[in-house]
Amino acid sequence: MTSTLTTDTGSRLPQLIRRLTGDEKHGPSAHSTIDVLQVLYDRVLRVTPDTVDDPERDRFLLSKGHGPAAYYAVLAAHGFIPDAWLDDLAGPDSRLGHHPDRLLVPGVEIGSGSLGHGLGLAVGTALGLRAQGLLKPRVYVLLGDAELDEGSNHEAIAYAGATGLESLTAIVIDNSSTTHGWAGGIASRFTVNGWTADTVDGRDHTALYTALTGQRPPRPHLVVARIDSKG
Amino acid sequence: MRTAFIDTTAALLDEDPRTALVLADISASQFAPAGRRHPDRVLNVGIREQLMIGMAGGLALTGLRPIVHSYATFLVDRTYEQIKLDLDHQGVGAVLVSIGASYDGSREGRTHQSPADVALFDSLGGGWTVRVPGHPDEVTPLLRAAAATDDPVYLRLSEQRNTHGYPDADRLRVLRQGGTGAPLVVAVGPMLDPTMAATEGMDVTVAYTHTPRPFDTAGLRAFAGTEVVLVEPYLAGTSSAVVSRALADVPHRLLALGVGQTDLRRYGDPADHARWHGLDADGLRRSISAFLKSAHR
Numbered sequence: 001m002t003s004t005l006t007t008d009t010g011s012r013l014p015q016l017i018r019r020l021t022g023d024e025k026h027g028p029s030a031h032s033t034i035d036v037l038q039v040l041y042d043r044v045l046r047v048t049p050d051t052v053d054d055p056e057r058d059r060f061l062l063s064k065g066h067g068p069a070a071y072y073a074v075l076a077a078h079g080f081i082p083d084a085w086l087d088d089l090a091g092p093d094s095r096l097g098h099h100p101d102r103l104l105v106p107g108v109e110i111g112s113g114s115l116g117h118g119l120g121l122a123v124g125t126a127l128g129l130r131a132q133g134l135l136k137p138r139v140y141v142l143l144g145d146a147e148l149d150e151g152s153n154h155e156a157i158a159y160a161g162a163t164g165l166e167s168l169t170a171i172v173i174d175n176s177s178t179t180h181g182w183a184g185g186i187a188s189r190f191t192v193n194g195w196t197a198d199t200v201d202g203r204d205h206t207a208l209y210t211a212l213t214g215q216r217p218p219r220p221h222l223v224v225a226r227i228d229s230k231g
Numbered sequence: 232m233r234t235a236f237i238d239t240t241a242a243l244l245d246e247d248p249r250t251a252l253v254l255a256d257i258s259a260s261q262f263a264p265a266g267r268r269h270p271d272r273v274l275n276v277g278i279r280e281q282l283m284i285g286m287a288g289g290l291a292l293t294g295l296r297p298i299v300h301s302y303a304t305f306l307v308d309r310t311y312e313q314i315k316l317d318l319d320h321q322g323v324g325a326v327l328v329s330i331g332a333s334y335d336g337s338r339e340g341r342t343h344q345s346p347a348d349v350a351l352f353d354s355l356g357g358g359w360t361v362r363v364p365g366h367p368d369e370v371t372p373l374l375r376a377a378a379a380t381d382d383p384v385y386l387r388l389s390e391q392r393n394t395h396g397y398p399d400a401d402r403l404r405v406l407r408q409g410g411t412g413a414p415l416v417v418a419v420g421p422m423l424d425p426t427m428a429a430t431e432g433m434d435v436t437v438a439y440t441h442t443p444r445p446f447d448t449a450g451l452r453a454f455a456g457t458e459v460v461l462v463e464p465y466l467a468g469t470s471s472a473v474v475s476r477a478l479a480d481v482p483h484r485l486l487a488l489g490v491g492q493t494d495l496r497r498y499g500d501p502a503d504h505a506r507w508h509g510l511d512a513d514g515l516r517r518s519i520s521a522f523l524k525s526a527h528r
Contacts (some may be wrong), residue, residue: 043363055294103322109292111320114312120282124297131251131271131295152313155279197306 009077013184016073019086020096032173032202036225039208040140041074049079052107055093058137059125061110063118064144064173065099072096072105080107116150119170123156126168133182135167137169140212142170142171145186146178161194166217170195173202176229202227232388233258233330235370240298240328241265243378244272249296250378255283257301257330261473284310287325288317296378298325302336303329303345303387311351319357321349324383326374333464333490334504335390346490349443349465352385353472355388359383361444363420363464366396369441373398385444389464391501400440403450407437414458414523418450419443419470422462422510429515433523435460443470448477457482458526460519463489490516 013034040060047057062071069089076083081096088094101111104134110121122141131139147153160168172186182189187197198211202204215221243250245267251272252262259275266273272295276282280301281439287297295501296478299306307314308431313495318325330350336343344473352359355416362373370388381427397404401415416433430437436454440447443463451459455478461470467489474485490508497507506509509518 007400068359101320114316115317116281117285117313119311119319120285121289121292125284126289127271127274127286128251128290128293128295131290132248132292132293152285154284155276155282159276159279159282201363202423 009074010038012077013038013070013073015082016076016086017069019083020069020072020089030037031070032227033064033067033177034074035203035205036142036171036173036208036212037070037074039212041078043209044212045140046137049107052080055129055132055134056136059109059122059139061118061122061125061139061141062100062108062112063110063122063141064115064147065112065118066098068096068098071100075107075192081105090193114206115147116152117153119153119156122168122170123160123165126160126165128158129167135163138167138215140168140169142173144177145172145174145182147187148172148182148186149178149180157190158193160220161190164194164218165220166215168220169212169215169223170220171212171223171225172226174226185222187222193221195222197222197224199224199226201225232364232370232390232392235367236300236328236330236374237261237386239371239374240300243298243375244269247296247378248272249294251290251295251297252286253283253290253297253299255280255301257305268456271478273320276396280305280309281313284313284325285317288313288321288323289447291318291323291325291381292321296381298326298328298374298378300328300330302343303332303348304343307348307351307385308345315355315498318383319355324357326377326384326386328374328386328388330388330390332387332389334501334508337501337504338498340498341494341496346466346492346507348385348387348471349463352444353469357383359385360442361385361387362442363387363389364396364441364447365393365420365423365439367392368396369398373441378517384483387420387465388419391464391505393421393424397439397441401442402441402447403438403454405436405438405454407435409436412456414460415451415455416460416462416519420462424465425505425510425512426462428512429519433519435519435523441525446470446473446477448473451477452481455481455483457484458523459485459487459520461487461489462515463487466490466492484522484526486518488518
């Protein structure tokens with residue numbers, strides 16, 4: 001079942017993405033994230049262009065930094081960046097590259113591109129917030145299924161589970177792109193380490209919303225968003 | 232030095248709620264009391280060095296000041312890409328504190344030796360301050376100064392030490408004054424004592440610093456004649472490029488002494504390795520004498 005929200009941002013997204021013409025290579029990757037990003041920014045994340053520096057904001061870390069067209073389009077739709085920035089992707093004067101840079105783009109929490117860095121940064125962010133008594137913000141980090149091949153993620157998965165990092169939610173876009181696959185499924189790799197996990201249709205906004213808000217403290221939470229293989 | 236680090240870090244955790252300590256099992260038992268007082272800010276990730284640096288990046292992104300500690304080879308060599316991307320590229324800093332650099336771990340073999348650590352920081356663009364104390368008395372003020380900023384700082388602790396500490400030797404501090412135009416010998420960190428012994432009776436100026444980055448290029452230009460000798464406790468030549476740039480417009484000759492690149496595949500104690508790398512007083516004297524004589528042929 002697929003349901004589509006009829007928000008203003010949703011209706012604007014297709015034309016915003018079309019403005020990002022320079023990133024054909026990572027097209028499938030960009031479109032794999034669009035539904036999760038829409039649900040997150042429309043309904044889940046407590047962050048706005050006015051609160052990008054507020055310690056109490058929710059954090060969204062895009063670990064899978066390649067193919068950020070959908071991400072940039074969502075940021076533009078929500079007013080974090082001007083629409084005009086979309087017209088010169090990775091151009092000489094552009095602030096938007098094929099991998100995002102947090103120092104260049106308002107609302108972007110981490111610079112990413114190399115796989116296997118976002119989850120560790122997210123663990124540190126969750127711990128840093130907790131140590132300062134900031135217990136309201138949630139930390140969401142988006143990864144790809146093949147990105148989980150990187151061993152750095154396994155360090156973070158084991159540690160976050162063992163220490164009950166309940167403010168942390170990882171989202172894995174599963175388009176079956178990993179070379180050797182994950183026997184037993186992706187979710188089992190997290191749950192065996194003490195996470196809770198929901199595996200849902202990555203195009204179904206209602207199911208995504210339920211999963212993205214379905215944390216079961218004191219455990220960190222995983223949402224596996226399954227979409228069609230990029231072929 | 233390690234004791235000074237542990238005591239000072241524990242005190243900083245008590246005094247400054249902005250500080251956090253990230254460990255990967257190394258020195259974890261010594262920090263257990265601090266961990267009981269500050270469970271949210273003393274974080275031992277187990278034997279996971281990539282995560283240790285990634286986490287430090289995340290902590291810094293929330294405004295905390297992470298102090299990160301392990302053996303140099305695990306803290307720096309293994310995590311080079313995390314230092315580059317999770318700290319430098321995010322535009323945040325941390326205080327990385329290593330022990331066991333170069334041949335402190337001579338009996339453990341190559342797996343526990345990291346002579347190239349300072350060269351690795353040179354390869355990054357993040358403007359790292361590199362502190363190489365030569366005495367335990369230098370550790371506390373350097374660590375406190377580092378904790379008070381948000382800058383990227385590498386504090387390289389060693390079991391090799393000099394007889395006297397010079398906490399204020401951020402810049403080149405002359406400890407032996409040669410005649411006018413005498414060759415300048417720069418000793419970094421624990422290389423001071425063997426350098427002083429090696430140059431006994433020579434007409435050279437010996438200057439000491441525990442802070443090779445940023446290198447005191449103004450002091451270098453002020454004290455250097457036409458001959459400069461670097462004596463560094465890490466990879467030979469690590470500071471050559473810095474010195475050459477600083478003296479680009481001045482005719483000069485440079486001898487860069489330090490740890491050789493070759494994996495010796497020998498155990499023994501640090502004094503043996505110092506001798507094999509030519510970094511004991513006798514070896515330094517031979518190298519420096521030969522270099523200075525060769526100038527007058």
